[in-house]
Amino acid sequence: MPNPVLAIVGRPNVGKSTIFNRLAGERISIVEDIPGVTRDRIYAQGEWLGRTFDVIDTGGIDILNEPFMSQIKLQAQVAMEEADVILFLTSVREGVTEADENVARLLYKSGKPVILGVNKADNPEMRADIFEFYSLGLGDPYPISGSHGLGLGDMLDAVVNEFPSAEELEEEDDLIKFCLIGRPNVGKSSLVNAILGEDRVIVSSIAGTTRDAIDTTFEDEEGARFTMIDTAGIRKKGKVTESTERFSVMRALRAIDRSDIVLVVLNAEEGIQEQDKKVAGYAHEAGKGIIILVNKWDKIEKDNHTMKEFEEKIRNEFQYLSYAPILYVSALTKQRLIHIPAKIKEISQSQNRRISSSVLNDVLMDAIARNPTPTDKGRRLKIYYATQVSVKPPTFILFVNDPELLHFSYVRFIENQIRKAFEFEGTPFKVIARQKK
Ligand code: GDP
Ligand code: GDP
Numbered sequence: 082m083p084n085p086v087l088a089i090v091g092r093p094n095v096g097k098s099t100i101f102n103r104l105a106g107e108r109i110s111i112v113e114d115i116p117g118v119t120r121d122r123i124y125a126q127g128e129w130l131g132r133t134f135d136v137i138d139t140g141g142i143d144i145l146n147e148p149f150m151s152q153i154k155l156q157a158q159v160a161m162e163e164a165d166v167i168l169f170l171t172s173v174r175e176g177v178t179e180a181d182e183n184v185a186r187l188l189y190k191s192g193k194p195v196i197l198g199v200n201k202a203d204n205p206e207m208r209a210d211i212f213e214f215y216s217l218g219l220g221d222p223y224p225i226s227g228s229h230g231l232g233l234g235d236m237l238d239a240v241v242n243e244f245p246s247a248e249e250l251e252e253e254d255d256l257i258k259f260c261l262i263g264r265p266n267v268g269k270s271s272l273v274n275a276i277l278g279e280d281r282v283i284v285s286s287i288a289g290t291t292r293d294a295i296d297t298t299f300e301d302e303e304g305a306r307f308t309m310i311d312t313a314g315i316r317k318k319g320k321v322t323e324s325t326e327r328f329s330v331m332r333a334l335r336a337i338d339r340s341d342i343v344l345v346v347l348n349a350e351e352g353i354q355e356q357d358k359k360v361a362g363y364a365h366e367a368g369k370g371i372i373i374l375v376n377k378w379d380k381i382e383k384d385n386h387t388m389k390e391f392e393e394k395i396r397n398e399f400q401y402l403s404y405a406p407i408l409y410v411s412a413l414t415k416q417r418l419i420h421i422p423a424k425i426k427e428i429s430q431s432q433n434r435r436i437s438s439s440v441l442n443d444v445l446m447d448a449i450a451r452n453p454t455p456t457d458k459g460r461r462l463k464i465y466y467a468t469q470v471s472v473k474p475p476t477f478i479l480f481v482n483d484p485e486l487l488h489f490s491y492v493r494f495i496e497n498q499i500r501k502a503f504e505f506e507g508t509p510f511k512v513i514a515r516q517k518k
Contacts, residue, residue, distance in 0.1 A: 085244040088160035091170035099227035101138040161191040194243035263346030271412035342370035368474035379411040428507030448498040462486035484514035
C-alpha cells in the first residue's frame with residue numbers, strides 16, 4: 082500500500098525544516114550523485130498514531146535564480162500535485178503576511194485538505210495570538226512550536242484525519258502505475274498523448290483519492306486499469322530555465338518512486354546519454370519494472386541490422402538492465418505504440434509473480450548440480466534452501482552456511498537460472514543471503 086503524502090509549504094524562515102526534522106523518522110533513501118538534487122532534505126518518512134506517511138519539505142526544493150514569489154508558487158504547486166494533505170506553516174512572530182495570504186489563496190483553490198500550522202508559539206501568551214490567522218480562510222489554526230515540540234500532537238491528529246483511508250489507498254494500488262522518464266525533447270509528451278489516443282477509456286477520477294490531478298487513469302480493451310503519472314507538467318507550464326530543468330529531474334525521481342513501472346524514453350537519433358543512465362539506475366535500484374522505449378524510430382534510416390545494432394549498444398550501456406524489454410517506437414507514426422500497454426501488463430505480472438518454495442528449490446538444486454557452488458579459502462558455499470519473501474520486486478532469500486562465501490557472480494548465476502525457469506521479464510529482483518543457524 083502506498084503511503085499518504087504530507088507536504089509542508091510556507092515562506093522562508095517560518096520553521097518548515099524544523100518541523101520536517103521533527104516529523105522525519107527514517108529518511109527515505111536517495112541517490113546522492115544526481116546533481117542539483119538534495120532529496121535527503123526534501124523527502125522523509127514520518128509516523129503518527131501508527132500511520133506512516135511520506136513528508137515533503139517543499140522549502141528544501143532549491144530553485145535557484147527565481148524571484149521569491151515564483152519560488153513559493155512552484156513549491157505550492159509541487160505540494161498541490163503530490164500531496165494528499167498540505168501543512169501550511171506560518172509564524173505567530175510575524176503574524177499574517179502578504180506572502181502568507183498569497184500562498185493561502187493558491188492552496189485554497191487546489192481543493193486539497195490544508196492544515197494551518199502557526200509556528201513559533203513557544204509560550205501560552207503566544208498561543209492566544211493565533212486568532213488573526215482565521216483570516217486566511219483555512220479553518221482552525223494550530224499553534225505549535227517546532228523548537229520546543231509543542232502542539233504537534235493536535236496538529237498531527239488533524240493531518241492524519243485528512244489522509245485517504247487505507248481502503249482508498251488500496252484501491253489505488255490495484256492500478257498499474259507507470260511513468261515516462263527521459264531528457265527534454267525525447268518525445269515524452271508526444272508519447273503520452275499518443276498512448277492516451279482517442280480510443281482509450283479515460284477513467285477521469287479515482288474515487289476518494291486526491292492525487293489524480295496529474296495522473297491519468299485509463300482502461301485497455303480487457304479492462305486492465307493503468308495510471309500514467311505525468312512528469313512534464315510543470316516544465317510545460319512555465320519557461321524552461323536551468324533551475325526548472327533541475328527541478329524536473331527531481332520530479333522525475335519522485336514519479337519513479339510512485340510508479341510500478343518506468344518507461345525510459347531514449348531518442349533514437351541521440352542515443353544514450355549520462356542522464357538516461359542515472360535515471361534508469363535509480364529506477365533499477367528502486368526495484369521498479371523497466372521498459373526501454375527508443376522513440377523517433379521513424380527518423381532512423383534502417384537496414385536489416387539497425388535494430389540489432391541498437392540493441393547491442395543499449396545492452397552494453399545498460400548492463401544491469403538486461404531484463405528490460407526494448408521497444409522501438411514512434412510517437413509520430415504510432416509505430417508499435419500498441420505494444421506498450423501489453424508490455425506493461427506483462428511486466429506487472431512478472432513483478433507480482435510468486436514462486437512456491439518447492440518449485441523454486443527444484444530449480445535451485447538443479448542449478449547447483451550443474452554448476453557447483455564455489456569455494457573460498459578452502460571453504461565451500463552451501464546453499465540449503467531458497468524462498469521468495471516478497472514481490473515488486475520479487476525478492477528471494479537464500480539460506481546458506483556463510484553469506485560471505487556467496488559472491489556476486491554466483492548470485493548472478495542463480496538469478497539467471499531463476500529467470501530462465503520463470504517469467505520475470507522487465508523486473509529487477511533481489512537475492513539476499515542469510516546464514517542458516
Ligand atoms: P524554514 O526556512 O521555513 O525551513 O525555517 P527553519 O526551520 O530553517 O527555521 C527558521 C528559523 O526559525 C530557525 O532559526 C529556527 O531555529 C527558528 N524556529 C523554528 N521553529 C521555531 C519555533 O517553534 N520557535 C522559535 N522561537 N523559533 C523557531
Ligand atoms: P518531451 O520534451 O520529451 O515531452 O518531448 P515532446 O513530446 O515535446 O517532443 C519533442 C519534439 O520531438 C516535438 O517536436 C515532437 O513533435 C517531436 N517528436 C516526438 N516524438 C517523435 C517521433 O516519434 N518522431 C518524430 N519524428 N518526432 C517526434
